[in-house]
Every structure is written in structure tokens, then in C-alpha cells.
Amino acid sequence: MxxxxxxxxxxxxxxxxxxxxxxxxxxxxxxxxxxxxxxxxxxxxxxxxxxxxxxxxxxxxxxxxxxxxxxxxxxxxxxxxxxxxxxxxxxxxxxxxxxxxxxxxxxxxxxxxxxxxxxxxxxxxxxxxxxxxxxxxxxxxxxxxxxxxxxSPPSIGATGQAEQAVEYCKDIDPCKLGLLAGLLNSPLDVARVDAWHQVLDKHKNITIVGTVEGAYDRDKSLTAVSNLLQGNKDINGILSNADQQTMGAQIALEDAGIDPSTVFLTGGGGTKEAVEAVRAGTWSNGYLNYxxxxxxxxxxxxxxxxxxxxxxxxxxxxxLGDFGPFITQKDLLEHPDYTGEWNG
Known part of the structure; x- marks a missing residue:
């Protein structure tokens, strides 16, 4: 890098x-x-x-x-x-x-x-x-x-996240996913949610169990996902457009007795915490930003x-990066010195 x-x-x-x-x-x-x-x-x-x-x-x-x-x-x-x-x-x-x-x-x-x-x-x-x-x-x-x-166009990152979720869900029916957006009235997040649906809605085995707002905040995301999980303990994954939100979702899953590494979990932003979570296998992947x-x-x-x-x-x-922008555990094991640019 x-x-x-x-x-x-x-x-x-x-x-x-x-x-x-x-x-x-x-x-x-x-x-x-x-x-x-x-x-x-x-x-x-x-x-x-x-x-x-x-x-x-x-x-x-x-x-x-x-x-x-x-x-x-x-x-x-x-x-x-x-x-x-x-x-x-x-x-x-x-x-x-x-x-x-x-x-x-x-x-x-x-x-x-x-x-x-x-x-x-x-x-x-x-x-x-x-x-x-x-x-x-x-x-x-x-x-x-x-x-x-x-x-970069917001649909590019969101589409890539959704396509990876489809791959994760290919042998799961039904595959229950939650969507964790930033601000549901923001044009940027509206475009991302629309892009998620453009991909996910085409697959009959995938069910969207809820779309919640995380406001780019760990604590607000923790609360939102905790509420979502109350009726969906069998959730298979959560798509988030911000790493701060995904960290909140991770905590919510753990509080609910769900190992986050056993579900599809992704974020966006490339924070240092996110890079370590993907490297450790706690998150399925991440979308780097700089x-x-x-x-x-x-x-x-x-x-x-x-x-x-x-x-x-x-x-x-x-x-702007030397690899990515989508990263998996394998990518990060091949780039052991990469840490991310910022703290969420």
C-alpha cells in the first residue's frame, strides 16, 4: 500500500x-x-x-x-x-x-x-x-x-455488497437479511438502499426482514439492530453502508447470542476496526474507502x-488504494501491513 x-x-x-x-x-x-x-x-x-x-x-x-x-x-x-x-x-x-x-x-x-x-x-x-x-x-x-x-457512484458499492450477499445466500432458503442504512431520507442512502434492492429482490430465496436506520453511529445502530433481532433471531445477514453501523450490528448480534462470524456481515468505509474485523473473519467482507x-x-x-x-x-x-475496494479475509491476509486510514 x-x-x-x-x-x-x-x-x-x-x-x-x-x-x-x-x-x-x-x-x-x-x-x-x-x-x-x-x-x-x-x-x-x-x-x-x-x-x-x-x-x-x-x-x-x-x-x-x-x-x-x-x-x-x-x-x-x-x-x-x-x-x-x-x-x-x-x-x-x-x-x-x-x-x-x-x-x-x-x-x-x-x-x-x-x-x-x-x-x-x-x-x-x-x-x-x-x-x-x-x-x-x-x-x-x-x-x-x-x-x-x-x-464514486453510491450504487457501485451497494451493488457489490448485495452481490456478495447473494453468493453467501445461494444455498440458504430462506435467507433472511436485514438492511442497515445511514439516514433513510438522505439521497446518498436512498441510492444505496435502492441498489441493494435491485440485486436482492431478484432472488426468491432472499427475504428482507427489515430496513433500519443507523445514522452512521455505533450506539444508534446497536439499538436499531437489537430491535430488528427481537423478531428475527434466525437472521442470516446484515448489509450496512457504514463501518460504524456494522460495529453496532456486531454488538447487537453478540448480545442476542449470535456469533457474528456465522452470518453475512459487511460494512463500508474501511475503518481500522473494520479491517481488523474482516481480517479476523468476524465480518464476511468490507468495502474500503479512503x-x-x-x-x-x-x-x-x-x-x-x-x-x-x-x-x-x-x-x-x-x-485510490492499491487493492480492493472490496476486501475479504483472504485479501487482508495477503496484505498483512494494511490497517485502514481512519477510526470510525
């Missing part, structure tokens, strides 16, 4: 997420006294481990580029609180008040966030994890002002745009 960036302690990120008061209000940078850029990161939630990892990548790459190019790049984070309206307001403010030279965002609602454009000061925006515009599956530019999308690297790539595109350098309009998130 290529070298991985250090994951920042969550407390430091949260402290920065509390306020944007220190961000310059003097307007776009690139001043006569030297090249300097203020970059605002709009987190889906500053308390979410994935957003924290993206911000770590932004901070690390900002420091590297500042040293390499002899410029000054400052970064700030805002908390989107997993709320589409909050983030829409933050985008409008950051893009029109002169506080930002560039914006990086992990959207809570990519289609809805397009309403913020065009931004008043023509500030370039890079988006991570999902696009900004009406089509959640289209990575190419849909909205003027969004100069780069660092992501949020630290993705944050760094997004920062690169913003700086390139501001400096008049070439910009990658689409950075395929699934291509």
Missing part, C-alpha cells in the same frame, strides 16, 4: 468544528504580500468520524502544499449537523461573504445543495463522497462552480484551480 496519512485525534477536529470565527473576512486571498488561501470545509457533521478523516486529509495536504509551494493555506471546519438546510446556509454564507477562497464539502444532500449556486464570489468548490447536482450517480460536473468531485486521501485530493484540486493549474474534474475514490 502507498503510505497512509496520520489520523487526527477526534477532539482536535471537534474543537475546530465549533466555530469559524477565526476565518478571514478580508475577501479572496492571493494578496500582494504573498499567496495565501483560506479553505473552508463543510463537514456533513463535525462529530462524524468520516468527516473528521476527510478534514485530516485536508489539513495534512494543506501543510504539505504550503511548504512545497511557498504559500500559506489555512483551513477551517464547519459542522453541518447532518442537516441539509444547515449545510445549504453554510455554503451560501461561505460563498458570498468573502470568508473563503475555496470550499470543500461532504454533502448531506447533494441534489439540494445545488440550490446554493452560483456562489456570489465565484468561489471554487470540491465535493467529497457524493456529487452536487440532481443525479447522485453522476460524478461529472452537474453544477457550475463545482470544479471537482472526489467520489477519506483521508480523498480530503487531500479535494484540497489539491482547489489549490490547482486557484493557481491556474490543471484540475481533475473527477477523482475516482475506488481507485
Amino acid at each position: 502507498k503510505p497512509l496519512l496520520r489520523v487526527i485525534a477526534g477532539a482536535g477536529v471537534l474543537a475546530l468544528g465549533a466555530s469559524l470565527a477565526g476565518c478571514s473576512s478580508a475577501g479572496p486571498a492571493g494578496n500582494a504580500d504573498g499567496e495565501s488561501y483560506n479553505i473552508v470545509f463543510l463537514a456533513a457533521s463535525s462529530q462524524n468520524g468520516y468527516s473528521q478523516a476527510v478534514y485530516e486529509g485536508i489539513e495534512t495536504r494543506a501543510a504539505e502544499l504550503s511548504a512545497e509551494l511557498g504559500i500559506t493555506i489555512t483551513t477551517k471546519i464547519q459542522d453541518g449537523q447532518f442537516d441539509a438546510n444547515t449545510q445549504l446556509s453554510q455554503m451560501q454564507n461561505a460563498g458570498t461573504t468573502g470568508q473563503a477562497d475555496g470550499i470543500i464539502v461532504v454533502p448531506n444532500d447533494g441534489p439540494g445543495l445545488a440550490a446554493a449556486f452560483p456562489l456570489g464570489n465565484d468561489v471554487p468548490v470540491a465535493t467529497v463522497l457524493n456529487p452536487i447536482g440532481p443525479d447522485i450517480e453522476k460524478m461529472e460536473q452537474q453544477t457550475d462552480g463545482v470544479i471537482s468531485t472526489v467520489a 477519506p483521508v486521501t480523498m480530503g487531500g485530493k479535494a484540497l489539491e484540486q482547489i489549490v490547482n484551480q486557484l493557481r491556474g493549474e490543471p484540475v481533475e474534474a473527477v477523482v475516482d475514490a475506488d481507485s
Whole structure:
């Protein structure tokens, strides 16, 4: 594997997420006294481990580029609180008040966030994890002002998970599966759940016993799956789109007296905990993601745009690792040094 960036302690990120008061209000940078850029990161939630990892990548790459190019790049984070309206307001403010030279965002609602454009000061925006515009599956530019999308179509990961579940279930009839989504009203998660159904519903031996919401949180997922298991102790597997949720599902299974290694269990995100769970055989497989690297790539595109350098309009998130993005125990035994980029 290529070298991985250090994951920042969550407390430091949260402290920065509390306020944007220190961000310059003097307007776009690139001043006569030297090249300097203020970059605002709009987190889906500053308390979410994935957003924290993206911000770590932004901070690390900002420091590297500042040293390499002899410029000054400052970064700030805002908390989107997993709320589409909050983030829409933050985008409008950051893009029109002169506080930002560039914006990086992990959207809570990519289609809805397009309403913020065009931004008043023509500030370039890079988006991570999902696009900004009406089509959640289209990575190419849909909205003027969004100069780069660092992501992959959500249906790709979800389809791969479902196909692996079908393979697991091929000799089980009925094969009872639970679906553990992040936020059931999020366009990103709607697309993932739809992709799961597109594959699973074609197989008569597979029964979906319930779809529950984990909110990208271990404890909430533990509660949701515990409730699901009350009437489904004979469950054969759980599909989850987030590793934090899968960890909660694992605990729920164990609390119910079910060995998680005896059911199909998968996650998404590539956390260090998930990598170890797949390596140990506790989970059937995992879907790797590289949020630290993705944050760094997004920062690169913003700086390139501001400096008049070439910009990658689409950075395929699934291509950022040396193997995967789907991993099994066998894959990880062949890559014993791989640990994952972040803590969930």
C-alpha cells in the first residue's frame, strides 16, 4: 500500500468544528504580500468520524502544499449537523461573504445543495463522497462552480455488497437479511438502499426482514439492530453502508447470542476496526474507502484551480488504494501491513 496519512485525534477536529470565527473576512486571498488561501470545509457533521478523516486529509495536504509551494493555506471546519438546510446556509454564507477562497464539502444532500449556486464570489468548490447536482450517480460536473468531485457512484458499492450477499445466500432458503442504512431520507442512502434492492429482490430465496436506520453511529445502530433481532433471531445477514453501523450490528448480534462470524456481515468505509474485523473473519467482507486521501485530493484540486493549474474534474475514490475496494479475509491476509486510514 502507498503510505497512509496520520489520523487526527477526534477532539482536535471537534474543537475546530465549533466555530469559524477565526476565518478571514478580508475577501479572496492571493494578496500582494504573498499567496495565501483560506479553505473552508463543510463537514456533513463535525462529530462524524468520516468527516473528521476527510478534514485530516485536508489539513495534512494543506501543510504539505504550503511548504512545497511557498504559500500559506489555512483551513477551517464547519459542522453541518447532518442537516441539509444547515449545510445549504453554510455554503451560501461561505460563498458570498468573502470568508473563503475555496470550499470543500461532504454533502448531506447533494441534489439540494445545488440550490446554493452560483456562489456570489465565484468561489471554487470540491465535493467529497457524493456529487452536487440532481443525479447522485453522476460524478461529472452537474453544477457550475463545482470544479471537482472526489467520489464514486453510491450504487457501485451497494451493488457489490448485495452481490456478495447473494453468493453467501445461494444455498440458504430462506435467507433472511436485514438492511442497515445511514439516514433513510438522505439521497446518498436512498441510492444505496435502492441498489441493494435491485440485486436482492431478484432472488426468491432472499427475504428482507427489515430496513433500519443507523445514522452512521455505533450506539444508534446497536439499538436499531437489537430491535430488528427481537423478531428475527434466525437472521442470516446484515448489509450496512457504514463501518460504524456494522460495529453496532456486531454488538447487537453478540448480545442476542449470535456469533457474528456465522452470518453475512459487511460494512463500508474501511475503518481500522473494520479491517481488523474482516481480517479476523468476524465480518464476511468490507468495502474500503479512503477519506483521508480523498480530503487531500479535494484540497489539491482547489489549490490547482486557484493557481491556474490543471484540475481533475473527477477523482475516482475506488481507485485510490492499491487493492480492493472490496476486501475479504483472504485479501487482508495477503496484505498483512494494511490497517485502514481512519477510526470510525
